[in-house]
Amino acid sequence: MTASRVLRGEGGYSEKTRDKVMEKVDQLGYLPNRLATVFAGDQSSTFVGVSIPDLGNEVFAQVLEGIDRKLGSFGRQTVLGLTQHTQQEEENWIRTVLSWQPAGLILTGRYHSPRAAEMLRNAGIPIVEIWDLNSSPLDMSVGINHFDSGFDMGRYLMSCGYSNIGYVGTSHDTANAATTRLDGFCKAVEGGGGQVVKQLCLHDTATYYPGFYGTEQLLASGSGVECIFYQNDAMAFGGLQYCGTKGMQVPQDIGIAGWGDLPIASVIARRLTSMHVPHLKLGQAAAEMMIGRLSDEPVEPCRDIGFRLIPGTTVRNA
Amino acid sequence: MTASRVLRGEGGYSEKTRDKVMEKVDQLGYLPNRLATVFAGDQSSTFVGVSIPDLGNEVFAQVLEGIDRKLGSFGRQTVLGLTQHTQQEEENWIRTVLSWQPAGLILTGRYHSPRAAEMLRNAGIPIVEIWDLNSSPLDMSVGINHFDSGFDMGRYLMSCGYSNIGYVGTSHDTANAATTRLDGFCKAVEGGGGQVVKQLCLHDTATYYPGFYGTEQLLASGSGVECIFYQNDAMAFGGLQYCGTKGMQVPQDIGIAGWGDLPIASVIARRLTSMHVPHLKLGQAAAEMMIGRLSDEPVEPCRDIGFRLIPGTTVRNA
DNA sequence: TGCGCTTACGTTACGGGTAACTTAAAGCTT
DNA sequence: AAGCTTTAAGTTACCCGTAACGTAAGCGCA
Numbered sequence A, B: 001m002t003a004s005r006v007l008r009g010e011g012g013y014s015e016k017t018r019d020k021v022m023e024k025v026d027q028l029g030y031l032p033n034r035l036a037t038v039f040a041g042d043q044s045s046t047f048v049g050v051s052i053p054d055l056g057n058e059v060f061a062q063v064l065e066g067i068d069r070k071l072g073s074f075g076r077q078t079v080l081g082l083t084q085h086t087q088q089e090e091e092n093w094i095r096t097v098l099s100w101q102p103a104g105l106i107l108t109g110r111y112h113s114p115r116a117a118e119m120l121r122n123a124g125i126p127i128v129e130i131w132d133l134n135s136s137p138l139d140m141s142v143g144i145n146h147f148d149s150g151f152d153m154g155r156y157l158m159s160c161g162y163s164n165i166g167y168v169g170t171s172h173d174t175a176n177a178a179t180t181r182l183d184g185f186c187k188a189v190e191g192g193g194g195q196v197v198k199q200l201c202l203h204d205t206a207t208y209y210p211g212f213y214g215t216e217q218l219l220a221s222g223s224g225v226e227c228i229f230y231q232n233d234a235m236a237f238g239g240l241q242y243c244g245t246k247g248m249q250v251p252q253d254i255g256i257a258g259w260g261d262l263p264i265a266s267v268i269a270r271r272l273t274s275m276h277v278p279h280l281k282l283g284q285a286a287a288e289m290m291i292g293r294l295s296d297e298p299v300e301p302c303r304d305i306g307f308r309l310i311p312g313t314t315v316r317n318a
Numbered sequence C: 001t002g003c004g005c006t007t008a009c010g011t012t013a014c015g016g017g018t019a020a021c022t023t024a025a026a027g028c029t030t
Numbered sequence D: 001a002a003g004c005t006t007t008a009a010g011t012t013a014c015c016c017g018t019a020a021c022g023t024a025a026g027c028g029c030a
Helices: A002-008 A013-029 A036-042 A058-073 A087-098 A114-123 A146-159 A177-191 A208-220 A233-245 A278-294 B002-008 B016-028 B034-041 B058-073 B087-098 B114-123 B144-157 B179-193 B208-220 B235-243 B279-294
Strands: A046-050 A075-084 A104-108 A127-132 A140-144 A164-170 A197-201 A227-230 A255-256 A275-276 A300-302 A309-311 B047-052 B077-082 B104-108 B126-131 B140-144 B164-170 B195-202 B227-230 B255-257 B272-274 B302-304 B308-310
Touching: A002 A013, A002 B126, A036 B034, A046 A058, A046 A087, A058 A075, A058 A104, A058 A278, A058 B058, A058 B077, A075 A087, A075 B058, A087 A104, A087 A114, A104 A278, A127 A177, A127 A278, A140 A146, A140 A278, A146 A227, A146 A255, A146 A275, A146 A309, A164 A177, A164 A233, A177 A197, A197 A208, A197 B144, A208 A227, A208 A233, A227 A233, A227 B140, A233 A255, A309 B034, B002 B016, B047 B058, B047 B087, B058 B077, B058 B104, B058 B279, B077 B087, B087 B104, B087 B114, B104 B279, B126 B279, B140 B144, B140 B279, B144 B179, B144 B227, B144 B255, B144 B272, B144 B308, B164 B179, B164 B208, B164 B235, B179 B195, B195 B208, B208 B227, B227 B235, B235 B255
Parallel strands: A046 A075, A046 A104, A104 A127, A127 A140, A140 A300, A164 A197, A164 A227, A227 A255, B047 B077, B047 B104, B104 B126, B126 B140, B140 B302, B164 B195, B164 B227, B227 B255
Antiparallel strands: A075 B077, A275 A309, B272 B308
16 A cells, blocks of 8 residues: 555655655566556546557548647547448547556547447547537547538639539548538538539548549549639549649640649649648647547537648649 | 356346346446456456557558457457657557556557667567568567568569669658668669669658659669669659659559558559558468467467558559 | 155355555654 | 654555356256
8 A cells, every 4th residue: 555655646645655665666676557548437547548540541640649738748549440441440449448448549430330439428438529620529529520521612713713623532431521511512512513423532531542543533533624623632642643644734635623632742743733731730739639628628519620722833824 | 256156147046136236227327347357356457559650641650540440349458558659659658558557559561669668578468570580589470571572572673674663651760670671672682683773761751752753863863763662652643743744654664552451442543553452461361360369369460461562553564 | 665866056265456444553742 | 761753665455357176956867
């Protein structure tokens, strides 16, 4: 018991005793068993469960990095779950991770299976839903309004004088942020008198090569597309390369717009038209909200992290 | 007790009792407390601690993805630690994560602080050191021989007829795999009659933009470099873009060689000279070795995952 | 009918740390 | 020096699931 007090530094022991305890600790290489602490105290652990769809997408890797760094600096550990964009995987992971009594959960996305939602409600721990800003979150939410970001991009492309527009993305069976962006995008395009003549939703990962061959497919369909909006920058970059390979001039022959503003954009000669989202900051904000709630500080339940249109030079000027 | 038996399905109960228990479970939304299970049974948990330097580097993001997917499919959870390439961060993380009684640890790199090494030895759990193949690992090791991979690249560039070679990378104060590659590289170049006239070790992350401005710095020093070897593909890609921006022809005016074979290489028109390493497979192999050891199967302690030189078209032919 | 065996379920103790309480010793006051 | 307070250290019980053991009922068989 005295040793426990010394190790927690909560007072109630003499210096002599402290030294004796610490000596023994060093000698034995003693490491406290945190399981027992949590177990005993009926407190929550220092774990925070973090679910991320996949890490092949640099964007989510950066979000995770922001989360883990911030959590780590407050002595909390990330328990990772890659849900592969499926609610079933997410549900399974939630069940498992909850049985480990995490202090809280950070989940990507606002759509959960009914069972998952019920477990989350019953868990009685702080939950931050990230990525897709949710005005009625389970608990807290931080992200951006994807519909609006898609809408803004659509409006911008219309302002550049395009009217026949294509879209290349990937489809995950469930509703997700990319779909919401596309909805906003279509609304703006149609509202501006244009049309999204061709939407391509590949069954693949949203990375470079699918962007490349998706562009090939889209252009081969001969639908008179003047400009292509991509699910993300990696796909847009693949499209840009495809056009280069075929000798098509960007933006003279075709416009290319991405989404997400990946780091690679900092070095390519032609600035990619895109939508900047502060990924790292998003992760940090999520972790801060979690930490704040765990320290019983008042936390604003919804935080809009914002986005910024990057006009770039891969679409023509109006 | 009977409920415990039912939930574990270990037998010794009637069907009627089982139904009664399950009914209560559903009604109460009961989730077992795994902490207590581990605690009670003196068994290890289903956690596996995974330390990764950073996720800004796509390579490590992929390794982590490989690990987490494989661990998850065997009902194990990843407890993440981003060590930011420092032994001190790693040591702190190891101390914390060990107090959670993980089933095992997967660590990136073979260099650990003396205290960390001692804790690892005392922990008595399986440990897989990845990335840098280690012929005398703490326990198990999977990765590649970085010295050899650097050597092979050096030899290849010499065979292409280069003699004045530059290197652009980042420096992390401690010994690491990139340094080992550079050592092997220098040995091959010098053994082949060439010289590494300029080595640039930036204090930055090993990503696109540092590759871009590092190239600028290196070329500005006027050391007559004919070919540049980069720490990784992201940096090489930045260099490639820098050269494009300045109107330099690759490989006519300068040769560019990367390392790691990033996914982005699949779409750029000019195939980047690089070294392919199966990142996802590396992560999966690490997880498999961990699972194998945890199931008391015999596991080969050292596994060489191999690399493959990609000649590419960004260096001239001999 | 009585013996042993099986099945179904209950009871006890334990793991490691800590909250809450108790006890012992030391310090202080008048 | 008696009586009080403060400080230091020890004791007990508990967290929740499970190993190990205990027990009662049911069954088969001679």
